[in-house]
Every structure is written in structure tokens, then in C-alpha cells.
Amino acid sequence: MADEQKNDTPKIAKIEVDRDACISVASCVDIAPEVFELDSEGKAVVKNSQGNPDNTILEAAQSCPVNAVILYDEDGKRIWPKE
């Protein structure tokens, strides 16, 4: 099942979108449509941080060509992009 939570994905506690970096490719929206949407400026925004499983959110972040989706775990440590 594609939506099944994978054990190797860290728990995602916070999702940020770097609006200045976002170039409106929308691959994040394609992969995690319940989490991301494009606003009226064509920039990605988080509409529901719990909308898709964490491994799907990670995949969406990794799909962003400009690394504009930034993920943090419960300790505030950055999960993606890798430091």
C-alpha cells in the first residue's frame, strides 16, 4: 500500500515552505495533495500537515527541485533537506 507508514521515516512535527524559493512546480502537491496546495500566487502552502502519511510528505519534500519544503522532527531537528 502506497500510503502505509514506513518505519524508517522519522516523525514529522513541522512543515515549512520557503516561499521565496518555491518556483511553483507543484510536484509536492502532486505527491501529497492533502498536505500541500498552491495559493493564489502559485506558491505552495501547507493546508493540513496531517493530511498524508509522513513517508508521503518526505517524498513530496524530496521531489521539490529547489528544496523549498523543509521538514522538522519533534525535537526541532531538520529532517529534510539534510543538514
Ligand code: SF4
Ligand atoms: S515542489 Fe517545491 S517548488 Fe514546487 S510547488 Fe512545491 S514547494 Fe514549490
